[in-house]
Amino acid sequence: MNNILGKYNLNKNSQPNQQHTNNGQTQLFWEQINNPQYWINLLNTVVSNIIKLILLSIVFWLLYKLGKRFVSRISQNLQHNETSSNRTRTIATLTQNIYFYFLAFIYIYMALSILGAPVGTLITGAGIFSLALGLGAQGFVSDVVTGFFILVEQQFDVGDSVTVGDISGTVTYIGLRTTQIRSGDGTLNYVPNRNITIVKNLSRGNMTTFINLQLFPHTDVKAVTKVLSQVNQKLTPEDPDLVSAPHLLGPTDVQNGLLIYQIQIDTRNGAQLIVKRKFLEAYLTALQAAQIALPENKLDLTQ
Incomplete structure (x- = not known):
């Protein structure tokens, strides 16, 4: 009971002191408001900060323009060096964005410092937020980094x-x-x-494709070679996608009791399948016209 009464008396005695402190702060505030020098100092501070922000903005605007012009000149040089236009544009855009965000971060930091904001506390809070955001955006960051190196x-x-x-x-x-x-x-x-x-x-340099013809083991290989050579002599000058005339490699294997006769064709990239179909059709037609018997099972065109 005595403890409760003691706490009550302490709180009762502290209330006048708090009221006296609040009254003193209020009186000091009104004294500052009524003091002309206070307004003069405040006006000088505001004008000084505005001038500093304007000068800071001009400096960073010039830095951004110079950096943008530098990146544009580099991208033009890359285009003159026969670099892919898509890659050049993407790299230039990425570099400009990174440079812009870098300048924006420094600009905001210096602007807050001029205004007297607690930059250290804000950076600490932003670091915690960035850590949480980064943990949830690991996939996105990995995509961007990988895409940059691909380019x-x-x-x-x-x-x-x-x-x-x-x-x-x-x-x-x-x-x-x-x-x-x-x-x-x-x-x-x-x-x-x-x-x-x-x-x-599959588009870097010339490509090589193979045609595997299946023949009966008793087939006259020399007759087959003669027929295929005639086809090559006829079609090779007509096909601009050929790097060189097809190479008749001859019998290379025996599979399921059938003889594999292989032809190698070197073409420009992207044209290997078209050329392969064209020559395969011509080979089969010529062999049938020469009355060379062919097995009826399907040819493997996937190799």
Whole structure:
């Protein structure tokens, strides 16, 4: 009971002291308000800060323009060096954005410092927020970083025939987050860049394809070679996609009791399938016209 009364008396005695403190603060505030020098100092501070912000804005605007012009000049030089225009534009845009965000961060930091804001406390809070955001955006960051190196290392360009994992087709778009690949059946595949680990680029340099003809073991190989050579002499000058005349490699294997006669064809990239179909049709037609018997089982065109 005595403890309760003691606390009550203490609170009762402290209330006049708090009221006296509040009255003193209120009186000091009104004294400052009524003092002309207070308003003069406040006006000088505001004008000084505004002038500093204007000068700071002009300096950073000039820095941004100079950096943008520098990046544009570099991108023009890359285009003159026959670099892919899509890659050049993407790299230039990425560089400009990184440079802009870097300047914006420094500008905001210096502006807050001029205004007297607690920049250290704000940066600490922003760091915690950025950490939480970064943990949830790891995939996005991985896509951007991988996309950047795909562009810089020139792994593939728009129009290239590529194989990424189990997806094969023609590249239609290269971005910092995703790559678009259109398959042969018309399907448009959106591939996150972080999933691109191994790329088979079929459009870099000349391509080699093989035709495997299945013959009966008792077939006259010399007669087959003569017929195929006549086809090559006729079609080779007519096909601009051929790098060289097809090479008749001859019998290479025996599978399921049948003789495998192989032809190697070197073509320009992207034309290997078209040329392969054209010569295969001509070979079969010529062999049938020469009355050379062929097995009736299906030919393996996937090799």
